Amino acid sequence: MILDFLKIEGLGNDFVVIDNRENIIKDYSLITRKLCSRRFGIGGDGVLFVENSEEADCEMIIYNADGSYAAMCGNGIRCFAKYVYEKKICMCNPITIKTGDGIKKAYLELENDKVENVKINMGKESFNPKNIPLVGEEEFINKTIVAGNKEYRVTSLLMGVPHTVVLGALKDIDINEGAFIEKSEYFPKGTNVNFCEVINNEYIKVKTWERGAGATLACGTGSCACAVVTSKLGLTNNKVTVEVPGGKMMVEVNENEVYMIGPCNIVFEGTIEI
Incomplete structure (x- = not known):
């Protein structure tokens, strides 16, 4: 064919x-x-x-x-x-x-x-464990998990697809660590993994390990997930520039929906x- x-x-x-x-x-x-x-x-x-x-x-x-x-x-x-x-x-x-x-x-x-x-109007995020899904009934917001014999502080949410955000300096992480988190026991259907560094309240940097694809140069839903999480934790404003290895996009987090421009x-x- x-x-x-x-x-x-x-x-x-x-x-x-x-x-x-x-x-x-x-x-x-x-x-x-x-x-x-x-x-x-x-x-x-x-x-x-x-x-x-x-x-x-x-x-x-x-x-x-x-x-x-x-x-x-x-x-x-x-x-x-x-x-x-x-x-x-x-x-x-x-x-x-x-x-x-x-x-x-x-x-x-x-x-x-x-x-x-x-x-794109990306809709609204969900931290409900059943929607992501997560093991158990507890939300993963700034929670400690163990994957690949290493501890991570993570926040997990559904942003169209499952995402887990790990905050910290990107120079201190190996993107391949995402593979251990993606397939860890906490996520029955796996998860995308976003390593996110907050530069200031209007600018973040993100590297994503995509479920089913591995390390990618950009992830739109992952960038949105990071903007949602940093806003929720009071680290950024509701509108941020997201720098990924492949370039930059804008994400705006409103009360009922998230917008991505790129x-x-x-x-x-x-x-x-x-």
Whole structure:
């Protein structure tokens, strides 16, 4: 089978996009693992599948590089919005996009009819252990856990997908430590892990170990999770610049919702035989 694809990135978090509105792909997990292989495929942190929707302008289905399903991805949905607009699948602004975490609105910043930046209403976070999920009935807010024979002070929440935030100086951490936390016994379905350093009340730095993908150059939902946690703990204002290895984005935390603003860029497009 020959597939048309587009490779796109948001702050270095890279994705393959497939238009699946005609239901060509049946096994999302298998196809994703093949496409995301950086040696034998196209290479990417995940695959975004464009689907029809009766509830929104379109639907985004996302699978991580290891073939696991993800309900939501912040960088991914910005890239997805650029794709469906520039491919003239959805020519409205804002675009409503159905995800596994509900319907999201994407507000497009256009220049010469090209999408330069996208603002996403990410919805509201949840610290409820059942929603994340966590073991037990206690919220993980500034809680000590042990993973890989090391203690960490963490805060865990659902920001579309499960996230755990570890505060501290980034120079003192090895991003690969995220693997121990991701699969630790506290998180029955695993967790994304964000190491976050507060520079001042308007600026934070974040490195993310993504569940199912490993170390990434950027994570949109992870950046939002860090902004929510630092705001909740009184360390930052409600609007912060988040610096990730792939660049910078803005996150605004309001009482009922979180907004993320950032860029997205097309890398290349083509066809692949699978």
